[in-house]
Amino acid sequence: MRDDPTHLAEQFSQVLRHLVFLLRRSAAGQPLTSQQYGVLGSLQHGPRRMTELAEEHAVQLPTMTVQVNRLEDAGLVTRGLDPADARVRTVELTAEGRQRLEAVRTVRIARLTVELAALTEDERATLAAALPVLEKLGRS
Template structure:
């Protein structure tokens, strides 16, 4: 299928499979694996969207509330996240990313970017230009997925 031809129908299944392979590749570029993908995704969500209640985080990550409670406890032990009183309801707590958590995500993103740059350097200039040209559309796609008109802040999963 020729990417530049608007007359060619888009095969959504082919796109989904290709994007899933990219997601898997980005996860494989994230080393060390001392934090689970769910932990990294949770931190990235907190960084992108701000403090959230445990129930909301559990729903976003597709885990149970008890599992999210355990995950947040581990993130607190590592000083990557913290529980804070909800400013709108003092009886409730929210989970927030710490400065250490932000620094850890940034460190992982830098490592991931370096590894990706090494792979990209093995591609032709035309392939690199094609990938760069697709980025604005991918950002709009991600923004829609996150329910926002604004593109999301890059996340690791260390991509999500």
């Protein structure tokens, strides 16, 4: 009677909308925008170059430049040079940046945890089972 993947897509589209609002709320009122949070997260395991950051966040290089400028102004990251290639600028967390990242992450995870704790055990299991599928989506 109905085309299955298309029908699923319609429902999924609704749910995505809902999740966007959920995310917005879980990020509200924090001392970092989600973009800034994301960039800091990318720096967690050490310095990165601008190009890497831009690609990882699926934005153009100039966008990342501005983003990093703000983080630098806020004292959360520092720019450095790559000794091997003078064209490359590296970006690195400051101590304050690392601290801020951890604090914001803690709050975000806590808020999500509250939402998830309101579910039943079964629902959490269903959700957990779907996560790998969601992760796979769009990687094709």
